[in-house]
Amino acid sequence: MTTNSRRQFIASTAALASLPLLAERVNAQAPGRKLGVALCGLGSLATNQIAPALLKTRNCRLAGIVTGTPSKAEEWKKKYGIPAANVYTYDTMSQMAKNKDIDIVYVVTPNSLHMQHTLAAAAAGKHVYCEKPLEISVERCQKMIDACKKAGVQLGVGYRLQFEANNQECVRLAKEKVLGDVKIIDANFGFAIGDPTQWRLKRDLAGGGALMDVGIYCMQTARMITGEEPNWISATEVKTDPVKFKEVDETISWQMKFPSGVISHSISTYGANGLMGFRVGTSRGFFGLEPAYFYNGNRGRRSDGTEINIPVADQFATELEDFADCVLNKKPTKVNGEMGMQDVKLLMAVYDSIKKGRPVTI
Numbered sequence: 001m002t003t004n005s006r007r008q009f010i011a012s013t014a015a016l017a018s019l020p021l022l023a024e025r026v027n028a029q030a031p032g033r034k035l036g037v038a039l040c041g042l043g044s045l046a047t048n049q050i051a052p053a054l055l056k057t058r059n060c061r062l063a064g065i066v067t068g069t070p071s072k073a074e075e076w077k078k079k080y081g082i083p084a085a086n087v088y089t090y091d092t093m094s095q096m097a098k099n100k101d102i103d104i105v106y107v108v109t110p111n112s113l114h115m116q117h118t119l120a121a122a123a124a125g126k127h128v129y130c131e132k133p134l135e136i137s138v139e140r141c142q143k144m145i146d147a148c149k150k151a152g153v154q155l156g157v158g159y160r161l162q163f164e165a166n167n168q169e170c171v172r173l174a175k176e177k178v179l180g181d182v183k184i185i186d187a188n189f190g191f192a193i194g195d196p197t198q199w200r201l202k203r204d205l206a207g208g209g210a211l212m213d214v215g216i217y218c219m220q221t222a223r224m225i226t227g228e229e230p231n232w233i234s235a236t237e238v239k240t241d242p243v244k245f246k247e248v249d250e251t252i253s254w255q256m257k258f259p260s261g262v263i264s265h266s267i268s269t270y271g272a273n274g275l276m277g278f279r280v281g282t283s284r285g286f287f288g289l290e291p292a293y294f295y296n297g298n299r300g301r302r303s304d305g306t307e308i309n310i311p312v313a314d315q316f317a318t319e320l321e322d323f324a325d326c327v328l329n330k331k332p333t334k335v336n337g338e339m340g341m342q343d344v345k346l347l348m349a350v351y352d353s354i355k356k357g358r359p360v361t362i
């Protein structure tokens with residue numbers, strides 16, 4: 001067993017052992033029943049991606065909502081046939097404990113509210129699927145992990161690309177050394193952000209800027225492709241609009257070194273469009289995706305001329321089905337809280353390197 005696979009085995013076994021209540025809850029469900037998902041936070045992602053995806057899932061369905069806006073509650077009740085008994089506000093989530101129709105709470109609120117909503121859902125005995133980034137500090141991530149363990153519920157993180165076939169094909173190419181050893185990774189993601197009043201530009205809600213929002217995808221790419229954790233990070237930041245980006249980072253460029261000698265470079269930005277993919281340089285060629293991080297149409301190519309363009313079903317439906325399968329079969333999710341916390345730890349190391357003006361070791 002390699003060190004990595006041993007670690008995964010130990011993590012999986014530990015995660016299973018920490019779910020004593022899960023078996024009872026799952027056994028209590030009628031066979032063939034679709035797990036009920038309550039969406040917590042009815043913003044853009046919940047409205048445009050997750051709710052439509054839940055209409056396509058084989059083993060789970062949209063059963064409830066948590067919202068602070070009464071008009072949205074009315075709209076969603078009508079549109080999705082959600083009964084009044086399954087509608088909650090952020091302050092009434094504890095009452096979900098009595099509701100057998102809801103098995104999973106999907107937290108889709110701004111980053112720094114993830115902990116509060118995860119803790120409330122776990123205390124009500126519900127499994128939690130939480131959007132990325134898991135939270136805005138390692139300590140807060142740890143509290144979420146601990147609360148879910150204590151409640152005997154699973155905690156999953158919305159890393160849709162962990163289930164996206166083109167991204168996973170690249171993981172296979174790396175693992176099986178199809179084009180030789182991975183040597184260099186170049187992964188970049190960004191967009192020119194609009195509305196200057198949105199929560200993504202507020203430190204207390206977002207925890208950071210483009211790095212926390214989209215840089216996390218590049219971090220995931222580097223970790224997925226290498227199957228390793230970086231032990232050295234060096235980062236630098238630029239701000240071309242210090243008014244708009246007063247509270248959070250606009251553009252960050254960072255490098256990471258991995259134990260095997262792989263080096264990665266990434267840029268995350270809220271200042272420019274056009275960065276949305278990765279390329280992996282190997283000892284015999286290269287492979288990569290462009291775009292790599294979109295909801296649809298991710299594709300790329302290999303240096304041997306082979307295209308990477310696998311048709312993909314709805315990414316959100318796929319990740320939700322996987323999580324529901326994990327809950328139903330008492331199997332730990334691969335996108336667990338520890339994975340989410342490790343990304344936050346590494347993103348914090350990027351900020352730390354910028355603050356210190358020098359590379360940091362991890």
Ligand code: NAD
Pocket residue numbers: 041042043044045046068108109110111113131132133158159160199205213
């Ligand atoms: P959004 O602003 O469109 O929605 C946020 C929701 O939270 C809104 O319904 C808002 O009313 C609610 N909310 C509750 N309390 C709030 C408060 N104090 N301030 C502001 N809003 C509050 O944001 P979004 O784009 O849907 O993002 C939500 C989460 O999903 C974020 O964590 C984000 O990182 C994540 N996300 C993930 C993906 C992905 O591809 N996996 C894509 C987009 C967003």
